[in-house]
Amino acid sequence: MMKKTLVFKVNSKKPELEAIRAAANIIKNGGLVAFPTETVYGLGADALNAKAVLALFEAKKRPLDNPPIVHVGKIENVYKLVREVPPKAEVLMRKFWPGPLTLIFKRSDVVPSVTVAGLDTIAIRMPRHIVALALLRESNCPIAAPSANLAGKPSPTSANHVLEDLNGRIDAVLDAGPTHIGVESTVLDMTAKPPQILRPGGTPYEELRKVLSNVELHPVAVADREIPVEKARSPGVKHKHYAPNAEVVLVEGEPSKIPSKVNELVDFYKQENKRVGVLTTDENFSHYRADVVKSLGSRKNLTVIANNLFRLLREFDAEKVDVIIAEGLPMERLGLAVMNRLRKAAGYKIFKA
Ligand code: TXA
């Protein structure tokens, strides 16, 4: 069913209260509002309203077995949603919230089953974006918000990306310009011993290790091949993810050897009459003879690279390339999140340089 999607432009630092209140009223009435967070845009619904959350899954065409993240405006709002807060989670909330860290807890009974896809756990985070925090405050409820894209598409880092996917399917979007981080939050399972990173994201593993004496990366989070579904703890990991329309292939290995392998693949796909894109870095930009070449930024600045990733994947689609050949990046800091997304986008089609 198509509806008119309202667009509220708001100042990202001093959001207009009128727009925030209008958006909050939609949430309180069971509607769907996309809003910016520091990572990507989320699609919000009242997390305690089962009907609203079901509509959220439908708008995104998201499989019902993949639960969204529940957003809170204050640490104290976590307690009624969970059965217990482990002491280590307490420390993490104080150190990293508001921010791009999602924690998995045992859930309490106030949370509708649909919000957690029938699981006995819940994913919660407090976002670090003034607009998101204002919306949470005015809505006065926890907000379930997966990334505001159609299921399987790259996450939106601007309101335009949201509208590309969801115009006519949601009630409103709060447009506060591009997001700051550009990849989703780190998902950390606090019910596992030791705590386990299910999805690398905006809070680097290296930072978590400084605070937790023991923290593990789930094998799926760093896999360079498909992992059997039953081993996938985070429900999201078994679904196709982050994929633009174009086929993606990834070239990993020694940075100095990557360009010749990429060009070999460019020639191969050109012979097949494909329109070929290369997703590269500033250092290698001049090496390529593809139809469309785009740089994520310098290999030395993984923060900038993360910020450009999803936007560039969408830009390749706009340029109608058939295949995107992407360069592998260092598996450190935000590079770990970027590589996790690229490997999934490639369906693990990885060439070694
Ligand atoms: O940065 C972000 O995290 C963005 C912004 C909007 O906050 N949100 C986001 O949500 O990326 P979503 O729904 O696209 O991804 C949530 C991830 C999925 O991989 C899902 O499977 C996992 O969190 N997840 C949710 N609940 C879980 C649970 N109870 N146990 C394990 N994984 C869970």
Ligand code: MG
């Ligand atoms: Mg998502």
